[in-house]
Amino acid sequence: xxxxxxxxxxxxxxxxxxxxxxxxxxxxxxxxxxxxxxxxxxxxxxxxxxxxxxxxxxxxxxxxxxxxxxxxxxxxxxxxxxxxxxxxxxxxxxxxxxxxxxxxxxxxxxxxxxxxxxxxxxxxxxxxxxxxxxxxxxxxxxxxxxxxxxxxxxxxxxxxxxxxxxxxxxxxxxxxxxxxxxxxxxxxxxxxxxxxxxxxxxxxxxxxxxxxxxxxxxxxxxxxxxxxxxxxxxxxxxxxxxxxxxxxxxxxxxxxxxxxxxxxxxxxxxxxxxxxxxxxxxxxxxxxxxxxxxxxxxxxxxxxxxxxxxxxxxxxxxxxxxxxxxxxxxxxxxxxxxxxxxxxxxxxxxxxxxxxxxxxxxxxxxxxxxxxxxxxxxxxxxxxxxxxxxxxxxxxxxxxxxxxxxxxxxxxxxxxxxxxxxxxxxxxxxxxxxxxxxxxxxxxxxxxxxxxxxxxxxxxxxxxxxxxxxxxxxxxxxxxxxxxxxxxxxxxxxxxxxxxxxxxxxxxxxxxxx
Numbered sequence: 001x002x003x004x005x006x007x008x009x010x011x012x013x014x015x016x017x018x019x020x021x022x023x024x025x026x027x028x029x030x031x032x033x034x035x036x037x038x039x040x041x042x043x044x045x046x047x048x049x050x051x052x053x054x055x056x057x058x059x060x061x062x063x064x065x066x067x068x069x070x071x072x073x074x075x076x077x078x079x080x081x082x083x084x085x086x087x088x089x090x091x092x093x094x095x096x097x098x099x100x101x102x103x104x105x106x107x108x109x110x111x112x113x114x115x116x117x118x119x120x121x122x123x124x125x126x127x128x129x130x131x132x133x134x135x136x137x138x139x140x141x142x143x144x145x146x147x148x149x150x151x152x153x154x155x156x157x158x159x160x161x162x163x164x165x166x167x168x169x170x171x172x173x174x175x176x177x178x179x180x181x182x183x184x185x186x187x188x189x190x191x192x193x194x195x196x197x198x199x200x201x202x203x204x205x206x207x208x209x210x211x212x213x214x215x216x217x218x219x220x221x222x223x224x225x226x227x228x229x230x231x232x233x234x235x236x237x238x239x240x241x242x243x244x245x246x247x248x249x250x251x252x253x254x255x256x257x258x259x260x261x262x263x264x265x266x267x268x269x270x271x272x273x274x275x276x277x278x279x280x281x282x283x284x285x286x287x288x289x290x291x292x293x294x295x296x297x298x299x300x301x302x303x304x305x306x307x308x309x310x311x312x313x314x315x316x317x318x319x320x321x322x323x324x325x326x327x328x329x330x331x332x333x334x335x336x337x338x339x340x341x342x343x344x345x346x347x348x349x350x351x352x353x354x355x356x357x358x359x360x361x362x363x364x365x366x367x368x369x370x371x372x373x374x375x376x377x378x379x380x381x382x383x384x385x386x387x388x389x390x391x392x393x394x395x396x397x398x399x400x401x402x403x404x405x406x407x408x409x410x411x412x413x414x415x416x417x418x419x420x421x422x423x424x425x426x427x428x429x430x431x432x433x434x435x436x437x438x439x440x441x442x443x444x445x446x447x448x449x450x451x452x453x454x455x456x457x458x459x460x461x462x463x464x465x466x467x468x469x470x471x472x473x474x475x476x477x478x479x480x481x482x483x484x485x486x487x488x489x490x491x492x493x494x495x496x497x498x499x500x501x502x503x504x505x506x507x508x509x510x511x512x513x514x
Contacts, residue, residue: 128157129155129216129220130153130154130155130156130157130159130214130220131154131155132154132212132214132220133152134150134152136149136151136212136223136224137149137224138225138226138227139225139226139227140227140228140229141202141226141227141229142228142229142230142312143202143203143204143229143230143231144201144202146199146200146201147198147199147202147206147228149163149196149198149199149210149212149224149226150194150195150196150197151195151196151197151222152193152194153193153195153214154193156193156214159214159215160175160214160215161174161175161195161212161214162174162212162215163197163210163211163212164210164213165208165211166208166209166211166223167208167209172185172187172210173187175187176189184199184200184201184202185197185198185200186198186200195212197210197212199226203228204230206228207226207227207260208226209223209224209225209226210224210225210226211223212224227260228260229260229261229310229312230258230260230312231312231313231314231316232257232258232259232263232308232309232312232316233257233308233316234255234306234316235257235258238254238256239254239256239306239318239320240253240254240306241320242320242322242323243320243322244323244325245296245322245323245325246324246325247297247325247326248296248297249296250292250293250296251292251293251296251322252290252292253267253290253291253292253304253306253320253322254289255289255290255291255308256289257308259308259312260310261310261312262310263309264287264308264309264310265287265288265307265308266285266286266287266309267287267288267291267304267305267306267307268286268304268305268307269302269303269304270302270303270304270305270319271303272284275291275304276293276294276300278292278293278294293322296322296324297324298324298326298354298383300322300324301322301323301354301382301383302321303319303320303321304319304320304322305318305319306319306320323354324354325354325410326352326354326410327353327408327410327411327413328352328353328408328410328411328412328413329352329413330350330404330406330413330415331350331351332348332404332415332416332417333348333350334348335415335416335418336418336420337417337419337420338419338420338421338422339391339394339399339419340394340421340423340424341395341396341421341424342393342394342395344390344392344393345390345391345394345419346388346389346390347361347388347389347402347404347417348386348387348388349386349387349404349415349417350384350385350386350387351384351387351406352383352385353385353406353408353410355408355409355410356383356385356408357385357406357407357408358406358408359378359385359405359406360376360405361387361389361404361405362403362405362414363401363402363403364400364401368389368402372392373392373393374389374390374391374392375389375390376388376390377390385406387404387406389402389404391419394419396421398419399419399420399421400419401416401417401419402417402419403415403417
């Protein structure tokens with residue numbers, strides 16, 4: 001059955017007159033100011049139970065009511081009882097079906113006319129009417145917290161306060177009664193003038209305009225906005241995952257996030273490295289959901305951080321690895337390395353490759369196996385590898401060409417290092433009771449014991465240990481030889497027992513003039 005709610009009871013003649021007035025009001029709908037219907041109510045009740053119907057106007061303090069079934073016939077008006085500006089309470093008929101009740105508004109003028117005819121309405125001075133004591137404040141609340149909307153009314157008297165959701169025209173509360181079925185909402189009355197609507201565990205869907213209404217004539221109301229803020233959250237899709245790309249190609253990194261307000265997306269590189277920008281420049285950070293890198297190179301490889309923030313903590317980020325594939329390359333700083341016999345020597349190569357390469361050393365097309373004298377080592381730093389081969393106690397067979405080799409799935413390369421022989425410089429020490437003579441480089445000193453207490457010197461070009469030096473070095477050596485000659489001359493008188501006969505030679509220079 002349908003319920004049209006009136007603030008009064010009436011006989012059949014009065015109801016018929018009202019029907020006539022409603023039909024006339026329909027024709028004048030465009031010319032006359034029609035009231036707003038706050039909500040459309042559907043109430044379910046069991047047989048013989050008490051059904052409550054609430055009609056709340058957005059423009060009027062009361063409603064007109066009439067009970068009818070689907071054919072418009074009237075039934076059991078004596079079962080409907082009215083409480084002006086509050087609830088219509090009626091006992092349901094004993095029907096097998098569930099009753100459907102519809103609250104509708106009459107035209108404003110007709111409703112006031114009905115009230116004047118059937119009730120005593122005393123005009124109340126404006127100064128005695130209820131009024132709002134404070135403005136209804138807009139409220140901003142993080143999601144999952146509690147929202148509190150406070151409506152302060154002075155001099156309420158017997159009028160009623162209602163809370164409504166404006167966008168859906170939903171009645172939430174009337175006085176201390178919660179009308180909505182949303183269990184998260186509650187109403188409290190504080191200090192006799194504050195009507196506080198509380199919404200627990202706020203959801204983003206609760207965002208919107210809320211109205212506090214007083215059922216005066218005309219109706220008084222004020223609205224406030226509930227803004228529900230949501231911290232940022234990065235979406236798994238379409239946000240990029242780790243990406244593998246060939247060097248020289250173009251790549252675009254994507255980052256998507258939700259939140260309220262809409263989050264700002266910032267890209268940074270892990271470790272503070274510079275980000276290549278679309279215009280060819282570089283920067284520490286880049287703002288935007290899409291980061292495009294043209295002609296990617298190995299220097300662009302690494303971790304990129306997508307950071308989403310909207311002023312609501314916490315700020316969140318996602319790490320995206322950009323992996324650049326390229327074939328091996330090798331750099332050799334010293335391609336010629338010299339060593340003397342029995343010396344320890346280290347050969348070194350630098351390689352770059354990704355995926356990581358296999359690295360090894362070769363000599364005469366044979367892979368060098370680690371052993372006591374040959375020790376290969378590798379040191380990795382990202383896509384860079386340092387290769388070292390240490391040779392202990394070099395012998396004559398170790399001289400020759402060595403190759404450092406790097407291979408991965410994209411290719412292979414090698415580099416050559418030549419190890420050559422450096423003749424040793426001879427150093428001899430003379431041992432005598434009181435004299436030690438040590439040669440300078442490139443000077444070969446020979447001595448023998450004699451009985452003439454004299455000293456002599458000559459050139460000796462037969463020594464295999466002498467090496468060629470530049471002119472300056474040879475001049476310095478001759479000066480040293482001259483000093484040695486004078487020292488030997490002074491030695492004879494001092495040590496008569498040990499006569500020294502000294503023969504001094506200087507490589508290929510020829511005799512030293514005496």
